[in-house]
Amino acid sequence: MxxxxxxxxEAGVSxxxxxxxxxxxxxxxxxxxxxxxxxxxxxxxxxxxxxxxVDEVSLEVAKGQTIxxxxxxxxxxxxxxxxxxxxxxxxGGSLLYEDSEVSQLRGQxxxxxxxxxQMIHQNPxxxxxxxxxxxxxxxxxxxxxxxxxxxxxxxxxxxxxERVALxxxxxxxxxxxxxxxxxxxxxxxxxxSLEPSVLVADEPTSALDLSTRSEIxxxxxxxxxxxxxAIALISHDFATVSHxxxxxxxxxxxxxxEQGPASRVASEPRHPYTEALLSAVPVADPVVQRTxxxxxLEGEIPSPDAIPAGCRFRxxxxxxxxxxxxxxxxxxxxxxxxxxACLLYPSQPLQNSSGQG
Amino acid sequence: MTTxxxxxxxxxxxxxxxxxxxxxxxxxxxxxxxxxxxxFDVRAGETVALIGESGCGKSMTALAILGLLPAAVxxxxxxxxxxxxxxxxxxxxxxxxxxxAVVGTVFQDPMSSLDPTMSIGRQIAESRRLxxxxxxxxxxxxxxxxxxxxxIPNPRARADAYPFExxxxxxxxxxIAAAVACEPRLLIADEPTTALDxxxxxxxxxLLAELxxxxxxxxxxxxxxxxxxxxxxxxxxxxxxxxxxxxxxxxDLFADPSHPYTRALLSSVPQxxxxxxxxxxxxxxxxxxxxxxxxxxxxxxxxxxxADLCTSVPIESTPVGVDHVSRCARAASGARMELAT
Numbered sequence: 001m002x003x004x005x006x007x008x009x010e011a012g013v014s015x016x017x018x019x020x021x022x023x024x025x026x027x028x029x030x031x032x033x034x035x036x037x038x039x040x041x042x043x044x045x046x047x048x049x050x051x052x053x054v055d056e057v058s059l060e061v062a063k064g065q066t067i068x069x070x071x072x073x074x075x076x077x078x079x080x081x082x083x084x085x086x087x088x089x090x091x092g093g094s095l096l097y098e099d100s101e102v103s104q105l106r107g108q109x110x111x112x113x114x115x116x117x118q119m120i121h122q123n124p125x126x127x128x129x130x131x132x133x134x135x136x137x138x139x140x141x142x143x144x145x146x147x148x149x150x151x152x153x154x155x156x157x158x159x160x161x162e163r164v165a166l167x168x169x170x171x172x173x174x175x176x177x178x179x180x181x182x183x184x185x186x187x188x189x190x191x192x193s194l195e196p197s198v199l200v201a202d203e204p205t206s207a208l209d210l211s212t213r214s215e216i217x218x219x220x221x222x223x224x225x226x227x228x229x230a231i232a233l234i235s236h237d238f239a240t241v242s243h244x245x246x247x248x249x250x251x252x253x254x255x256x257x258e259q260g261p262a263s264r265v266a267s268e269p270r271h272p273y274t275e276a277l278l279s280a281v282p283v284a285d286p287v288v289q290r291t292x293x294x295x296x297l298e299g300e301i302p303s304p305d306a307i308p309a310g311c312r313f314r315x316x317x318x319x320x321x322x323x324x325x326x327x328x329x330x331x332x333x334x335x336x337x338x339x340x341a342c343l344l345y346p347s348q349p350l351q352n353s354s355g356q357g
Numbered sequence: 358m359t360t361x362x363x364x365x366x367x368x369x370x371x372x373x374x375x376x377x378x379x380x381x382x383x384x385x386x387x388x389x390x391x392x393x394x395x396x397f398d399v400r401a402g403e404t405v406a407l408i409g410e411s412g413c414g415k416s417m418t419a420l421a422i423l424g425l426l427p428a429a430v431x432x433x434x435x436x437x438x439x440x441x442x443x444x445x446x447x448x449x450x451x452x453x454x455x456x457x458a459v460v461g462t463v464f465q466d467p468m469s470s471l472d473p474t475m476s477i478g479r480q481i482a483e484s485r486r487l488x489x490x491x492x493x494x495x496x497x498x499x500x501x502x503x504x505x506x507x508x509i510p511n512p513r514a515r516a517d518a519y520p521f522e523x524x525x526x527x528x529x530x531x532x533i534a535a536a537v538a539c540e541p542r543l544l545i546a547d548e549p550t551t552a553l554d555x556x557x558x559x560x561x562x563x564l565l566a567e568l569x570x571x572x573x574x575x576x577x578x579x580x581x582x583x584x585x586x587x588x589x590x591x592x593x594x595x596x597x598x599x600x601x602x603x604x605x606x607x608x609d610l611f612a613d614p615s616h617p618y619t620r621a622l623l624s625s626v627p628q629x630x631x632x633x634x635x636x637x638x639x640x641x642x643x644x645x646x647x648x649x650x651x652x653x654x655x656x657x658x659x660x661x662x663x664a665d666l667c668t669s670v671p672i673e674s675t676p677v678g679v680d681h682v683s684r685c686a687r688a689a690s691g692a693r694m695e696l697a698t
Binding site (some may be wrong): 029072088093122180181197210211212213214215217218220222236238240242244245262263266267276277280281282283284285286287288289292297300355 | 411433509513526527555556557558583584586587588607608611612622625626627629632634635636637638639640
């Protein structure tokens, strides 16, 4: 990055819709998605204030592609995942699934959405019923949706086990009789049972050992290749995200601050927050790791009910300027498909000057 | 000053010397050799990383050093010398006196280590009152200094805060302040940054290094994060199924891993330049304690296994470089290892 990049944009550019140039057609499109939670203050919690956990987030999940969503705890990435799967109602913006507004879906259409958009959680031990067998866990969604009869459970479970490379002889076991990797396979098989087109995976490998992690990553890669799954991968583990993702969105305090092709975001981060985040990710190479310079951020991520005026990152930003206290930066293109919300980058209608690299 | 033997090298600046440690689980389902023939040492000011998958005996080793083994697990062989004192045979009273004073601990989840009903200042002061018999007022003053030392802003006010009032990173700093309150010779940190964000993780690791250079305490770091190991460890002990399969200076281990398990572990990390590629995996899983095979414990998962050589007698550690040993029969026999990965 050169000093010539550090020029300030004119303020007040209209917020652009996040239209990522994706190879596959978008399956799930979030446009200015917003979610607020009430937080209680004062004596006996009588005063209610609303905090925005997710603030006008726009992104697309495309068939056969993975979008990685990274950020620290408190960035709103898990809330975003819950909004995208309609586990939480949205407060503002829109969510389109195959061109239909998700909040308008009713009856059979809503059931179809619930079938086709599935979530994988971090801790398979917490998301599986300890009293039920793996076969039950994997096929329960089929029973609920009336897609399988109870007598078929065993055979359907064995088929699903094959798909996630789990030994079919293990389907009669309960979660405590399985290893961490096997449990996560059961959880993934359960999500796959309804033939989803979108998987939202929230930290799917964080609770796993190194060798088990690579097995689950391989499984997700294979399933995507074979079945064209659209995947939203939510993780704080940048190595995992950049290995799986085609696009990466970086979240800070409820907003996406940088978004673009994975290779570009990983190798040429433009937002000061992304730069700092990447510089803190340890590299498993002692020669490299010991010579790297980490960008130190001041303080901690602020509470979502005390978001600073102007740029929400400015109090911790090593490149903050007086201007940053006044203007809340909009997303601007810095390269085709690569957007940054930072006043360091002048806003140019990049589409007009096509071919610029 | 360097040693190529597998035995612990005891010198004046050695704060921890584990020598041929063997732990057995007794009871109705006995598991002999839960930890077997484990030797390593930690010198003053040095960071030694203990790595391996879950179930490899890392945490059991840490508990043995703290004298906190579950009742059913017994030290049946070898020794643990902590700051010159044999602790494998020490009384529980003596062990309690050593914990906190000579050896400090930091665990993964600060909330489960801190007392939720006591202010953090009091928790830190308590350690100094107990171990150093310091008067309450001096200890409280020292607690504020320690909170300042670990980078907690406004330490005098924060000393009165309860753990739940602090963020995860601040809780971990408070826990570190408590762990180093009596200037221990050795700090055992078991996955100290696993629950933290990468930015906070980097700060905590820098803090530990800073404390180390100040007090020359030794650091035994139990982790599965190879990036963390690459950044902070001087030497690495790779454990598999209760045994140290490879020990080496960090740079040598990453540049020239000898044991097939170490190689497999290192190659399972995603590489920046090759996205969307299938990652090498280690087929099978760690054998449960009590079901270790005859001979090499890694044989069922090893792509280089050889009949007889690997499957008949226990494998001894062999020097493969300076201060670098590998518990592999091929390394011992000098047989070349053709590498698939």
